[in-house]
Amino acid sequence: MTNSIKNIFKTPNRRNLLKVSGAAVLTTPFVSRAWAATTEINMLAWYGHGEPDIVAEFEAANNVKFVSKYYAGGDNMMALIAQSPPGTYDIILSDGEFVQQLNAAGYVEEMNAADYPFDDMLHDDFTKFPGHWSDGKLYSVMVRGGHLGVSYNKNAISAEEAQSYSCFWKPEIKGKLGHFDWHLPSLGMISLYNGNGSSLWDLDDSAWAAVQENTLSLRPQVGGYFDYGGTFNGLKNGEMLAMCGIGDWITGVLEKDGAPVGSVIPKEGGIQWTESYSIGKGTEKADIVKKFIQYMLSPTGQVKSAQMLAYPGFCITKAGRAALIEADPAEAKRSHQMDGMANEPISLINDGRIHYRDIPKQQSLEDWNDFWSEYKNS
Numbered sequence: 001m002t003n004s005i006k007n008i009f010k011t012p013n014r015r016n017l018l019k020v021s022g023a024a025v026l027t028t029p030f031v032s033r034a035w036a037a038t039t040e041i042n043m044l045a046w047y048g049h050g051e052p053d054i055v056a057e058f059e060a061a062n063n064v065k066f067v068s069k070y071y072a073g074g075d076n077m078m079a080l081i082a083q084s085p086p087g088t089y090d091i092i093l094s095d096g097e098f099v100q101q102l103n104a105a106g107y108v109e110e111m112n113a114a115d116y117p118f119d120d121m122l123h124d125d126f127t128k129f130p131g132h133w134s135d136g137k138l139y140s141v142m143v144r145g146g147h148l149g150v151s152y153n154k155n156a157i158s159a160e161e162a163q164s165y166s167c168f169w170k171p172e173i174k175g176k177l178g179h180f181d182w183h184l185p186s187l188g189m190i191s192l193y194n195g196n197g198s199s200l201w202d203l204d205d206s207a208w209a210a211v212q213e214n215t216l217s218l219r220p221q222v223g224g225y226f227d228y229g230g231t232f233n234g235l236k237n238g239e240m241l242a243m244c245g246i247g248d249w250i251t252g253v254l255e256k257d258g259a260p261v262g263s264v265i266p267k268e269g270g271i272q273w274t275e276s277y278s279i280g281k282g283t284e285k286a287d288i289v290k291k292f293i294q295y296m297l298s299p300t301g302q303v304k305s306a307q308m309l310a311y312p313g314f315c316i317t318k319a320g321r322a323a324l325i326e327a328d329p330a331e332a333k334r335s336h337q338m339d340g341m342a343n344e345p346i347s348l349i350n351d352g353r354i355h356y357r358d359i360p361k362q363q364s365l366e367d368w369n370d371f372w373s374e375y376k377n378s
Contacts, residue, residue: 037063038063038064039065040064040067041066041067041090041289041292042088042090042091042280043091043093044071044091045068045070046275047070047228047310048308050067050068051068051310053307053309058292062288062292072228073182074095074097075182077094078098078101078105081105081107082105087280088280090283090285090289091283091293092107092108092278093275093276094140095274096131096273096276097357097359102278103134107280107281108278110137111140111279112138113138115290115294116141116294117317120319122315122316125356129142129274129276130356132276139278141297142274142275143296143316144275144316145275145313145316146249146272146273146311146314147247147270147348148263148270148272150162150164150168150264150265151243151246151261151263152241152243152262153235153240153241156241156242157242159264162266163264163267164193164267165192165193165244165268168242168244173221174221175221175223176221176223176239177218177244178225178230178231178242178243179225179243180231180243180245180246181225182245183368184368185244185273186215186245188200188201188355189271190211190215190218191203192268192355194207194210194211197269197355198352203362203363208362223240232253232254235254247263248262248263248312252334253309255334264343269355270348271354272349274356298319298320299317299319299322299323302317302319302321302324303315303320303328306331307324312331321337
């Protein structure tokens, strides 16, 4: 995908889509033509999920049109739903750790586990993912994921230095460290740097104070706090030489186009982001939404997800990974999605080096957000 940087902020047409995707066309049971009036599906998601490289084939085959509202960060997602009339969104893409809040607020419908390929998941955790179930009932299905760690410019930080979050304090990058402007990933990384490991989200008063102290000590290094586009461009242009709070979902797009950047899981461990689909409460389009979620979990959908122009992600099904290796072995190798490779995603989870992103256990999200605002204004 040599033109992916050029395409990331514009919509490719379907002819270009076939050239860019590189994916084999796989026959699936999820496509059937209809000649009635086009059905609009209102989607709330991170940028990219409603773009043609992901949805065009499904739209054409099922006579539907996705109308997408994009957000950045789970807090922002919750606010958008709260401000909208019930039933506004037919399908909601959520960070895995926020599904429990969606369910508690009554924003999503119960789902039938038998409708989805849980027996094909690459890891048992993906089937019974924390927060997706409540009282034995399913409310969301994971469709993709990725890892967060040290993201850096290889000309400014060596591979050896990148093996620890301590590289963010490197004097030579003062004023050139950026933050993705969302508290959970960055503060989670500082918690890992402090040695909290699997308890990174479950901090007592002393541990929380230590995370705040170390975060504030990083402030002289920081050159800015960025949204998706700013994060992407800051690394692309070399204005930022490292980014805290991100991973291959940003650097992977740039790396494929030759930029000297990369992301690694350091010795202190990394964080897994997961993205999951829920059916919006009160929608009248639950059947076609279910069909779309099944499509995204099919081998075809998993390949499209891994190759997403906006930002890449890991396949989470066995059949999806096999399809990616066949259709795009270069991307499978680049992202370590091959059995036996160093830093293979499932092996990292099994080795205890990856921790699922979560919400604070002993503080509120407001506590973390308030500190994040204080940090930015310090």
